[in-house]
Structure formats: C-alpha cells, structure tokens
Amino acid sequence: MGGFTGRDVLSIADFSRKDIEVVLKAAKKMVPIARGEKANRTLEGRILSTLFFEPSTRTRLSFESAMKRLGGDVVAFGPIEASSIVKGETLADTIRMVESYSDAIVLRHPQEGAARLAAEFTERPVINAGDGAGQHPTQTLLDLFTIWDQRGGIDGAKIALVGDLRYGRTVHSLTYALCSFDVELTFVAPAGLQMPKEVAEHVRAQGIPLAVTEDLPKVVPNLDVLYITRIQKERFPDPQEYAKVAGTYRIDAEVLRGAKKSLIVLHPLPRVDEIAPEVDATPHARYFEQAFNGVPVRMALLSLIFGGAP
Amino acid sequence: MRDLKVTPIKNGTVIDHIPTGMALKVLRVLGITGDVNSTVSVLMHVPSKQRGWKDIVKVEDRELNPKELSKIALIAPDATINIIRNYNVAEKHTVALPDRAVGILRCANPNCITNSREPVESVFLVRSKEPLRVRCQYCDRELEDVAGHIL
C-alpha cells in the first residue's frame, strides 16, 4: 500500500509485510515518548475524534493517550454522545458531521463493515477501533509489535493461538497478519471453538506449517509464543461444560514447567481465569507490556497518517 | 433443429442456456411473479447440444438492463441473451460475472452495516467464478447461498 499519509486503517489485510514493518519500527521509536521519558509535539494543532458507539474504555484511552503524547488533541464521543447523535441518523451522516470537528476519526461500532462504510463518507482518515465481530487492526498491530519487540523479530517463531479461536476476532486477524511472516502456527482450542475453516485454509494456502490440537500441555515445550484468549462463558449452554474447558485452557506454573526459557505468553486482556496470577512473576509473562504497547503502536500509526513519520 | 414448441417473439429478450432447473430463479430475479402485461414463455428441461439439458426464458416487450444481466450471471453463468427487435436478433450478449457485484446481492450477515439503513449499495468481491464464491466487501463474510440473496 506504500505511503501512509492520509491513509485509512480499516483492516489488517490492507497491510503488506512492508507496511507492518514500517509501523513496528516507528512504534519502537515511540516507546520512550509513550513512557513520558521524552517530550514530543509533532501533532500539535491536530485533532483526533474518537467516535465510540459501544464502550471500550481501554482502546479509547489508548488512542487519547497516543494523540496527547504527540501534542495533539482529542474530541471524544462516548457511547452516550454517539447514541444521542445517532437517534435516527445514519452512520454516513454522523461521519459527515464529525468530519468537521477533527483531522482524523477513530471509530468503534457494533456492526461489521462500519469502518469501511465510514471511510467512504469522509476525506479524513478513518481508523477502525473494532467493528462488531469484524476487524480491529490496531489490536493486531500491537500484538505483532509485542512479538517483534520481545523476540527481536517475528520470523522463525513457533506460535500457538489458544482458547476461543472460533469467535475471537483478535486471533483471526492476528493469524492473517502472521501469514506475511515466516512462522509456524499451532491452533489449540476445545471442540466447537476451533479456528474457522477458511482461516485454516488460508494459512495452509500460504504454505505456513500448521498444527491443530486440543492438547495444550503437549505443545507448550515447543513454543516461542503462546497467545491465549478468553473463552466466554456465554458460548456454552452447559455451565459444567464451560468449567471443564476453562480448567483445561488455563496457563499456570504447571503448564509452563516444560516451556522454553524464552517463551513469551501474551493475552489481549482483560483476562478472567486463563492465566493464573502466579505466572505474572515469571519471565514468560508479557501481557502487561503488550497492553502498554497499544500506546506506542497507535502513536506510530497516528504520526504516519498525519505525515509526520519519525 | 427440434421444435421448441414456442413461436418466435417479435420484440423482447430470449435468455438461453440457463442451467436446467434455474428458469424460475431467473424469473424471480427479473421480478416476474405473475402479474405481467406481455407474454413470458418458460421452457424447462429442453435438450441442449452443449450440456444435455437447459432452460430457456422468453420475455416479450422487454430488454434487460446491465444490472439484470449481472444478476442472471450469478445464477446462469453460461446464459446467452438475445435482444429481439421485429423478429430479428438485434443484439447478442453472453452474460459475464463482474469482479465486483454492486447492488445486486444482499449480505446474509444480519449484523453487516449494509443491512442497516445506510446510503450504500452492497458490494461483493467475486473470489472465484467456478465454483462461484463471493465475499462482502464490508463485513468480509463469504455468501453461501448466492441465488437466495439476489436483490
């Protein structure tokens, strides 16, 4: 896709490997600014709108922090404002209105395809912060950044995606993005929550080595990256069935006993029972770094979109 | 040539080489539901030189527009369209599936933004023509039952 200035960020599928690497390198430079160790005002005078039709406080605050760390400003429309705007109004009209308040728009919306539609009704860049069960590209970029940064690269990694692989959009997007790299993948999910067929088909078509299993402890010793997601109770009609699965897909010291020293464990947070608190103190735990990385990655994207590449 | 049991039409459109069994779907796509003012002839299960059997639809006093042709292409990719004027074939078309099907299919995903009251037409990207596989440009979902979602 090449140049970033003025570009929409709608789907990770629009990002080539080169594009991803540009973002990762830019994000690395943003880390000290994100930590407040260095000051930066490159986005001074710019205004970002955050338009959230459903609550996602972490994502919204992460964008706000990113914009403000670069000296820019934010106009926030939370779910309440968004819904009062929207009474009977189309998203297309809302976007045309918000356009006049800002230089770029971050959109979170409960319906799939909302961000692509929004982008058609404004000249301003639109950043998709999650559309229904669809895309959430900045989450994927921060996941990639964490793997890249913690390992010093993505190529060569043996990566397992664990948990609810069927409904978890995070793992779908991450899988597609990882196919641009030279990795080996393992999908670990309980029956009924396996990765959708078309995702697995895509992985194989890209020539990426892929293993599919229900047995988590067996694959752990071989892994460089273990990415676990939440299994939602609501997916199970039977609470006992849920309890059984939740117990099986839980990372604790016992599961990690045979792991490589360098194994990193990631989780998009918030976690419930998927990772025992005892894991937090181990060198494997990188999910808090991952959460922090949302800020430098979004800073990188904003600064690229506004044409002020570092 | 075998007698097709239907006399030639004076003005209108002949849709030939419809896969056998699909003629009624073609009628539905054209909005022909019974309340018509001109003759519509439907031939089902007619011998075909190319593929054994076929259906034919003849619609008098009507010429199909490009959007209707795209819709027919979705269910009858090998159909030929003859526009008849004064008993002569004035135009001959083969239908062609475009790479993007715009405004002719409804997304099966109820949570897709195109199924809301938004001022956009649906857009489907044709991923493969044989077998037909299309994907919604907005929600990325593949549409399973294409014939059942023609607008």
Ligand SMILES: [Zn+2]
């Ligand atoms: Zn759709």
